[in-house]
Every structure is written in C-alpha cells, then in structure tokens.
Amino acid sequence: MRLLTHNMLKCHVKNCPDQSKNFPLRIQEAQIEQIETELNPEFINRMLPRLEWDALVSTAKSIDIKEGKMICESCGHIYPIKNSVPNMLLAEHEI
Amino acid sequence: MKSPIPDQLALPNETKEEQYVHQIYDEISTHFSNTRYKPWPVVEDFINSLEVGSIGADVGCGNGKYMGLRKGEIYFSGSDYSGGLLEIATSRGHDCMISDCLYLPYRSSLLDFAISIAVIHHLSSYERRRKAILELERIIKPGGKILVFVWALEQSSKRNFDPNLQDVLVPWVMKNNQKKSQKPKPPKSKKPSKSHTSHLESTNLENLDSNKPSNISNSSQYVNIDTHISETAQYTAENTQDNPPESVKDLETDDDSEKVYYRYYHLFKQGELVDLVQNIPSLEIIQSGYDKDNWFVVLKKLET
Numbered sequence: 001m002r003l004l005t006h007n008m009l010k011c012h013v014k015n016c017p018d019q020s021k022n023f024p025l026r027i028q029e030a031q032i033e034q035i036e037t038e039l040n041p042e043f044i045n046r047m048l049p050r051l052e053w054d055a056l057v058s059t060a061k062s063i064d065i066k067e068g069k070m071i072c073e074s075c076g077h078i079y080p081i082k083n084s085v086p087n088m089l090l091a092e093h094e095i
Numbered sequence: 096m097k098s099p100i101p102d103q104l105a106l107p108n109e110t111k112e113e114q115y116v117h118q119i120y121d122e123i124s125t126h127f128s129n130t131r132y133k134p135w136p137v138v139e140d141f142i143n144s145l146e147v148g149s150i151g152a153d154v155g156c157g158n159g160k161y162m163g164l165r166k167g168e169i170y171f172s173g174s175d176y177s178g179g180l181l182e183i184a185t186s187r188g189h190d191c192m193i194s195d196c197l198y199l200p201y202r203s204s205l206l207d208f209a210i211s212i213a214v215i216h217h218l219s220s221y222e223r224r225r226k227a228i229l230e231l232e233r234i235i236k237p238g239g240k241i242l243v244f245v246w247a248l249e250q251s252s253k254r255n256f257d258p259n260l261q262d263v264l265v266p267w268v269m270k271n272n273q274k275k276s277q278k279p280k281p282p283k284s285k286k287p288s289k290s291h292t293s294h295l296e297s298t299n300l301e302n303l304d305s306n307k308p309s310n311i312s313n314s315s316q317y318v319n320i321d322t323h324i325s326e327t328a329q330y331t332a333e334n335t336q337d338n339p340p341e342s343v344k345d346l347e348t349d350d351d352s353e354k355v356y357y358r359y360y361h362l363f364k365q366g367e368l369v370d371l372v373q374n375i376p377s378l379e380i381i382q383s384g385y386d387k388d389n390w391f392v393v394l395k396k397l398e399t
Contacts, residue, residue, distance in 0.1 A: 002190045005172045010202045023202060040167045046148020047170065050205065085181050086192040088200040095198050
C-alpha cells in the first residue's frame with residue numbers, strides 16, 4: 001500500500017464512535033519499501049490539494065507498506081496489510 | 096439449450112455472493128485474468144478524458160487491467176473482493192486493497208473519479224445494486240465523474256440469454272491444468288455427477304476481447320459452454336431446488352479434466368441501469384449507452 005492510498009482511507013466501521021479520530025489510520029508494525037517513480041510535476045501540482053496534509057506529514061516516514069496494520073484511533077479496528085494489500089473488509093456486526 | 100442456469104438459490108444475498116461470486120473469482124483468478132487484458136474503448140476514453148493529477152478508485156479492479164493506463168498522470172486506487180485477482184494486480188505494481196463495493200473505505204467527497212466495470216451485476220438485489228451506486232457517489236467530490244459498466248441481458252453476439260431470465264448462474268469452464276497450481280486444496284468430496292460433457296467450443300468465454308494477441312495464450316484454453324451446455328449443468332439446474340446449493344459451484348465433470356464454476360449475475364435490461372442511477376439528486380447522467388455486450392453510464396456529481 002502506497003502512502004497516497006493510506007491518505008484516502010478512513011475507518012468505515014459502522015458507528016465508529018469518534019468521527020474526528022477515524023482518520024488517519026495509525027500504521028503499526030510496518031515493513032516498508034521505497035519504490036522509485038518518475039517525477040511528473042503537473043501530476044504532483046494537481047494532486048497535492050487533494051491530500052490531507054497533516055495526515056500525510058505524520059505518515060511520511062513510510063513509503064510502501066508491505067506488511068503491517070492500520071489501526072483506527074477511535075474504535076480500535078485493525079486493518080491488516082499483507083503482501084502490500086490492505087484488507088479493508090468489515091465483520092458483519094460492523095456494517 | 097441455454098447455458099446459464101436460472102438462479103433459484105434460496106440463499107441470503109450475502110451468502111449467494113460469497114459462494115457464487117467471491118469464492119469463484121478466487122478459484123478462477125489466474126485463468127480469468129488471462130482473458131482480461133484488452134481495455135474496452137469506452138473505458139479507455141473515459142480514463143483518457145481525466146485531467147492530469149486526478150486520483151480515483153477502480154472499484155472491482157480485478158487484475159488491474161485499467162490501472163496502468165496513464166501511469167504517472169493519474170493515480171488509481173484499486174479494490175476488489177477477490178484476493179486472488181489482487182495478487183495479480185499487485186504483482187503488476189498496482190496499489191490495491193481488499194474491499195467490499197458496498198462499504199468502501201475511502202473518505203467521503205475525496206476522489207476525482209471512480210470506475211465500476213463489470214461489478215454491480217454480481218450484486219443480488221436491487222437494494223444492494225443501488226447501494227453500490229450510492230457508495231461511488233459518496234467517495235467522489237462534487238464535479239467528479241463515475242463510469243459504470245454492467246452486463247446486458249440483450250447481448251447477442253455469442254450469448255443468447257433468455258429475455259425473461261435476469262438472475263442467472265453463468266458457467267465458467269476451466270481445464271484442470273489451468274487451475275492455480277501453487278495453491279494446494281483440501282480434497283473435496285465427490286459430487287453427484289451423471290453423464291458426459293458435451294463437446295465444448297473453443298472460444299473466449301466472456302466475448303470481450305475479440306482480437307486476441309497470439310502471445311497471450313492459445314485459443315484452446317478458452318472454452319465456452321454457452322451454445323453446448325453440458326449435461327452436468329442441466330443436471331445441476333434441476334437439482335438446485337432440492338439439494339444443498341453448494342453442489343453447484345464446484346461440480347466436477349466425470350472425466351475430471353475440466354471443472355465448471357458458476358458465477359451469479361443479474362443481467363441488466365435496457366433502461367435498467369439508467370433507472371438504477373436516477374433519483375439520486377447529486378448525480379447527473381452525462382452519457383449512457385451500450386458497448387461490448389454491456390450497458391454503461393457516465394455520471395457526474397453535481398456541485399452543491
């Protein structure tokens with residue numbers, strides 16, 4: 001999972017109690033990989049306004065997360081990441 | 096004879112989709128992916144129309160066929176229920192997650208675009224299909240665009256669906272040597288199977304990619320039982336009402352050389368997709384039409 005994707009995600013458990021804390025998901029026990037990409041200034045310029053800046057900065061240490069977890073600071077739901085793929089499915093009682 | 100089996104499974108929607116959509120795609124992921132490489136023109140045009148710097152979601156991205164388009168110019172976040180297909184997409188360098196199209200994990204009003212290609216026809220009630228549209232609407236920002244493709248009931252080129260039968264189980268035939276070999280499977284109990292399998296035509300099952308590059312695979316790998324349905328499938332159809340429905344999805348043919356998987360589809364009638372997306376005050380229909388055996392709509396989220 002790339003940092004850009006992490007910036008798009010929130011905890012989406014139904015009735016997750018504190019909507020001010022369901023984003024960003026805290027990253028834990030992460031294995032990180034750096035992937036080189038070509039610089040496209042036009043892309044960067046237009047994409048930047050879409051980002052949640054504080055969340056990006058606070059997560060900027062990690063680049064591609066291969067293994068790890070994302071944890072909701074509000075309800076504690078754990079979204080596991082395996083082979084770079086987050087599992088964002090919810091249990092039945094959470095939808 | 097008609098190939099799809101009427102869906103008469105008395106199962107809750109979630110269970111039906113789990114057994115007849117999600118599990119099947121995980122089983123057939125490699126073979127399925129080999130048949131999915133050529134972008135559809137309408138989808139490609141939509142993606143090409145997006146501004147540089149756009150970020151968006153491919154909801155039901157499968158093997159990530161569209162996610163590589165305009166690499167470096169736009170950013171795709173892919174999601175799918177099938178982890179098997181996502182392994183393929185991820186191995187191609189795409190950024191994906193496992194997610195349910197009814198409960199997307201994105202922040203609201205965030206993305207510039209969303210595409211849903213051949214996904215919503217796998218949802219087994221009107222309410223669920225409608226909810227899938229509402230989720231797409233939720234995640235895109237005002238001014239953002241949505242493209243939705245679903246299978247048409249009226250498709251005529253290779254399939255002839257019964258015009259009165261919208262909810263069907265559509266067979267996918269896979270030779271045993273096309274299975275994902277690296278994953279050892281627990282032994283399955285033998286299912287009742289009478290009879291022979293009729294001759295299977297060698298053609299691309301999905302009828303989506305007519306110009307197949309020769310380097311992808313030879314055509315004999317693609318089998319289509321639309322026109323020559325096997326006795327097995329008929330047998331299964333007759334028994335779905337009385338027998339445990341689990342027996343349909345992994346019924347083996349008698350010589351064990353190939354296996355038939357059934358996927359649930361709701362086939363859309365003309366006008367039905369437009370009806371589905373209507374009466375959502377924030378969405379405007381920009382374009383709708385028929386392409387490659389599918390109905391499609393392009394929607395725009397209105398500025399409020």
